[in-house]
Amino acid sequence: MWTTLGEISNYGECNNVSVDSITDDDWVLELEDLEKDTAKIIQTLSRSKRSIKGVRHRFNKGDILYSKLRTYLNKVLVAPQSGYCTTEIMPFNSYCNVSSYYLNHVLRSAYFLDYTQQCGYGVKMPRLSTTDACNGMIPLPPLAEQKRIVKEIEHWFSLIDVIESGKEDLQATIKQAKSKILDLAIHGKLVPQDPNDEPASELLKRINSKAEITCDNGHYTQLPIGWEVVPMQMLCSLTDGKKLDGKEMPNLDVKYLRGERDFKTLTNGRYVAANNLLILVDGENSGEVFRTPIEGYQGSTFKQLHIAENIHTDYLLHVINLHRKSLRENKIGSAIPHLNKKQFKAIEVPVPPYNEQVKIVAAINSAQDRLDTIMENL
Structure with missing residues (x-):
């Protein structure tokens, strides 16, 4: 009733x-x-x-x-x-x-x-x-049926709890798998080596002809032959864009780049072109990298990230991503924590031959796409 x-x-x-x-x-x-x-x-x-x-x-x-x-x-x-x-x-x-x-x-x-x-x-x-x-x-309903209904609901809820728990465990495993894939990749264990590839020492000399490159890195015997290890600062730089006044352009701040809101228009700021890289240097997620979809003014919490021409951009971005957790945990400053640029520049980057960088990026993207598909369908 x-x-x-x-x-x-x-x-x-x-x-x-x-x-x-x-x-x-x-x-x-x-x-x-x-x-x-x-x-x-x-x-x-x-x-x-x-x-x-x-x-x-x-x-x-x-x-x-x-x-x-x-x-x-x-x-x-x-x-x-x-x-x-x-x-x-x-x-x-x-x-x-x-x-x-x-x-x-x-x-x-x-x-x-x-x-x-x-x-x-x-x-x-x-x-x-x-x-x-x-x-x-x-x-x-009658009291007896109330009890049967409660028992049935609790039965299904308990199954749902098991599924939810399994889902959370699987999500955690997928995150760990992504990190492990990156780790394997930058240690030469993700794709087979080709002895005919030009060694990394040659492309590093093109990046900086004055740098002293020791072939085959005797200090890193765990890496394949032809690889080198160099500090991050040799492969990229953090800069501010050129100041512009009097031109209306979008403010490329973090909320816009994350798709959380539309851009606001400014009449001055530091110019950044479309399809450039910005790295977050202020705030909780320092170390996060974005590619600019349009030209505009660089958000105040960013630096422009310039990667050397002889390094595959996506390969280095994967290396940065692997170090995101460490960069977040070692921010400096109290009121507004920001990226420890000294630590960032000192990151030791294993550099494979360029052709292998291309293969590594393709392998990483393929594996992560499959993991993302699993995550989306949980």
Whole structure:
């Protein structure tokens, strides 16, 4: 039969208590302690670990805890133990022939959430009023069927949890696999060697004729013959674009380049041409590289990244990507952390012959495309 929440529960009849009467060991539940999508309890803190004032609702083990805030109406659960909660959570009991667990699932269902979204009051933090909650229609089967429904839901939810856990494990494995592919690539273990390739020492001499290049790198015996190891600063440089005034052009900042918003137009700044590389040097993700889709002004958090002509651009970008984690963990500065340029320039880059760089890039891209396809279909 159809009924209402008010007819089958004591919704709205709260036991309010002053925080002064809550002991240090009592559990105090706040909205942020509940995960939004699942309403799982993220943390359980006692009164002694909370800085709270005013009043709280008292609840008992087995009570339904229901968030009144319309933004968090899917934060509904059956209390696993007694405690106290914020007044933004409504604790209540269902009556004798209504399973609290069944009612919990109804309140979290798309059907009931659709109803609650049509109600509510307030502008900043819209809430579900007690009257609207109590008027919410509830489909009520016999008690035995309620229990069978709960058992079936929990069976499927447990399977979904296993799948989600496996998905997270697989995503982590894919990330590790990508990193391992890059590591194998820059140590000459991803593609077969061709003894007829021009050794890397020759292309490095073309990059810097004054550099002293020792063939075959005796200090790096783990690398194939014909490879060299040189510091990053020999292969690329970080610069600022030429200043321009009086010309309207897009500001190529990080949010635009990530596709998070449209560009803003500036009338002056440091010019960067289309199809150039910008490396993020300020902020949490220092070391991230972008290719400019259009010409414009270089964003204030960037430097232009210029890669030597005799190095395959994508090969060096893969090397940089492999060191991203280390660059993030070793940023300098406190107020605005930024790229440790000294560390960046000192990165030791294994350089294979140019033809092998081309093969390595193709192999990396092929492997990562397959992994991306798997990730997209999880």
